[in-house]
Amino acid sequence: MWAEIQRHLRGFSSPVLTGLDGDGYPFSIRCAPEPDETQQVLRVSLPDWTRIREGPASLLCHGHNDLLWNLRSFMVRGTLEPAGGETWLFRPARFVPGVGIGGLAGMVRFAITKRRAAGRYLERRGLQRPRIDWAQLKALQARARQQPQRPQPEAPG
Numbered sequence: 001m002w003a004e005i006q007r008h009l010r011g012f013s014s015p016v017l018t019g020l021d022g023d024g025y026p027f028s029i030r031c032a033p034e035p036d037e038t039q040q041v042l043r044v045s046l047p048d049w050t051r052i053r054e055g056p057a058s059l060l061c062h063g064h065n066d067l068l069w070n071l072r073s074f075m076v077r078g079t080l081e082p083a084g085g086e087t088w089l090f091r092p093a094r095f096v097p098g099v100g101i102g103g104l105a106g107m108v109r110f111a112i113t114k115r116r117a118a119g120r121y122l123e124r125r126g127l128q129r130p131r132i133d134w135a136q137l138k139a140l141q142a143r144a145r146q147q148p149q150r151p152q153p154e155a156p157g
Contacts, residue, residue: 001095002040008074008101009035009042012061017044017090019057019080027052033059033090042090043083052088054081059090062098072100 009015014030021027029050033042042059046052057080062073078092097106122129 001092004095005042005076005092006035009033009061011072012063015059015061017046017057017059017080019052020055022051022053031059036089039089040092042092044080044088044090045086046088047086052080055079057090059092070100073098074101 013032015033016028017031017033018026018028027050029046029052031044031046033044035041036043057078059076059078060073061075062071064071075096075098076090076092077094077096078090081089081091083089097109099107099110102109119129
């Protein structure tokens with residue numbers, strides 16, 4: 001698991017760390033975890049104002065291009081513990097591949113788990129799976145393709 005975390009973490013500049021605050025509510029913050037090879041933990045600097053506390057936590061890494069394509073993501077579940085000052089240790093316990101990580105098997109797993117989650121959501125609320133008017137959707141798509149493309153702003157630098 002540690003090798004997977006190291007390999008994939010490099011591609012993400014600001015993962016989201018989620019833990020519990022002092023009142024027990026979920027709290028999320030962007031961070032820059034630093035791998036500690038000897039302990040196989042991630043060191044994270046967090047400002048005091050976060051009021052984050054020791055306990056279960058997760059680290060979500062996700063990214064995409066400017067058009068929201070080329071999605072890739074993964075999550076690491078683990079625990080968070082203070083290491084002195086503003087430094088915390090995130091101890092990974094489980095690597096969860098998301099979209100774009102894990103190849104075809106990862107994509108299939110993602111699709112199946114999301115379909116099941118949607119089914120549970122609908123079932124709990126007594127709702128039917130919505131019907132999709134594919135003809136209308138394809139017509140909108142065709143119309144959008146006929147629209148002239150606006151020029152994209154150039155990247156600075």
